[in-house]
């Protein structure tokens with residue numbers, strides 16, 4: 374049994390096993406990891422993703438100086454620090470690709486129709502609560518805040534907005550909280566927005582403090598029914614480009630919880646390549662130019 378190195382961060386490997394490149398994920402170990410991952414977060418590794426999982430886990434095994442995939446599996450399953458190690462596992466296995474203004478048609482739908490409709494349907498001071506579920510490093514949440522500030526605040530000066538971004542990967546949540554982004558993230562951002570809502574810091578860009586103030590982030594597992602019950606009264610939920618990693622059963626569970634998190638009249642938006650066909654009949658499909666939304670009637 375290897376002495377485990379102290380786990381303090383997910384920095385590159387500090388302890389390299391001498392035969393680390395020879396380690397292989399056996400079929401049995403693959404099944405065990407696949408089940409453990411699926412049961413805890415809904416991500417399902419198809420058979421053709423075995424090598425991807427193998428290489429992602431290897432980095433962590435290497436970091437911990439362990440001798441085998443089986444040893445890492447037992448460590449996750451039986452060690453008392455496994456809650457923290459599970460977080461590192463999620464950091465190792467998730468795919469966090471995102472960028473500012475990734476889905477412009479959805480943002481257009483918010484500005485032209487969804488938010489004005491929601492404001493008109495609520496008595497008193499207008500207040501909109503938005504959830505960027507699976508936010509990754511926060512670009513979707515901040516893009517939403519930017520378009521609301523720029524295009525709706527002039528029309529509704531007392532509009533209050535609250536945007537919450539959540540993700541199972543704690544490292545990306547920490548990046549989101551900084552509000553500082555490299556050029557890769559802002560590659561699809563209009564120069565007008567860049568100038569108005571970002572400040573250059575070295576070779577990066579920092580989000581305007583007024584935008585940051587209405588957006589908060591937390592580590593959160595969409596597959597955890599108990600935590601999901603705490604997410605209530607949302608007017609708009611984005612859950613984009615994450616359902617693709619789940620199987621049908623997991624999608625049904627997550628989408629049904631998202632439905633419960635929405636107010637009546639609220640909307641769920643998912644990714645370009647995703648559909649709720651065969652997953653949920655609870656929503657009304659509403660068409661907008663170049664996109665659709667799922668409305669809770």
Ligand SMILES: C[S@@+](CC[C@H](N)C(=O)[O-])C[C@H]1O[C@@H](n2cnc3c(N)ncnc32)[C@H](O)[C@@H]1O
Nearest residue numbers: 414467469471507509541542594595613614615
């Ligand atoms: C490809 S990114 C999508 C980011 C953003 N929504 C977008 O469309 O640009 C998918 C994100 O889902 C997160 N994720 C995967 N499983 C999750 C779960 N069970 N709960 C919360 N987040 C999860 C991953 O960590 C990753 O950051």
